[in-house]
Amino acid sequence: MKILAKIFSEILHPLLMPFYGILMMFYYSYLYILPLQYKWLVLGGVLLFTCIIPALCILLLYKTGKIKTIGLNHREDRPIPYAICLISYICCGILLYRLLLPPWVLGFVGGGLLSVITAALINIQWKISAHMTGIGGVLGAAFALASMQHTFPIYLFIGLILATGILGTSRIGLGCHTFMQVITGTLNGFIWVFGCMTLCAGIPVV
Template sequence: MKILAKIISETLHPLLMPFYGILMMFFYSYLFIFPTIYKLFILGGVLLFTCLIPALSILLLYKTGKIKTLGLNHREDRPLPYAICFLSYIFCGIYLFRAGLPLWVTAYVIGGLLAIITAAIVNTRWKISAHMTGIGGVLGAAFALATIQMIFPMHLFTGLILAAGLLGTSRVGLGCHTVMQVIAGTANGFIWVYLCMILSVAFKII
């Protein structure tokens, strides 16, 4: 069971969540009409800024002894990786904005950035789940898309809720988090992303 939990944790790693979120938008919004080459260009940039650069940075920190585990299982390991992710998300947001995508797409990344800041602050006192913050953000984006477009693809919500449940169970089963840390992480990601995307459409402030 622990092997399965580790597979789920790696497949639904927080560094992959921005990529999954943008991919979801290309399938479940009017962005699906964009040319394939353009979508690949955007997805490649998102993967670079929010996954590859942070992952390589974390590996370097581990190799140089700055952090104890690659999985950032210790609360004291997280400040530097959070700072790197913070900068990476800023560059990703700029990249998406300059690519001419709708403001609510950039708002998705801004919501993720605010969730990272919140997690970093909470992490000084308590260990919140970064994995659940990530998937909570994708859930928030899905519900925001449904609200904006008034289209509710039930298979998408069912799949995401099931994935979140499996991930949360895996994190608790591996001893990485408590149930409350899992719930707090999910709420953190969901609330920030949902609010940013909705506000970007309602008031054009993002």
């Protein structure tokens, strides 16, 4: 079971969540009409700034002994990686702004940025789940898309909710987080992303 938990933790790694979120928007919103080359440009930029660069920096920190584990399992290991992710999100947001993507897409990145800041602040005193913050953000994006379009594939909702539950169970099973850390992380990602996307789309949050 621990092997499966580790596999889910890697597939649903927080550094991959922005990529998954943008990919979801390209398939399940009016953005599907955009040219394929443009989509690849956006996805490549998102993957570079929010996954590849932070991952390489974390690996460098581990190799130089600045952090104890590459999985950032200790609260003390997280401040510098959080700062790196913060800068990466800002760069990603600038890229998407220059590529003229709609405001609600920028809201997705902005919500992710705010969730990272919140997690970093909470991390000063208490360990919060970055994995659950990431998938909570994608779940929030799905709800925001449904609010904007008044339609969204039910199978994707079910899949995201199941994935959230499986990931949370995996993180607890691996001994990385407590139940409350998992719940808090999920709410952190969900609230910020859903709120920012709906605000940028001009939809009242009720």
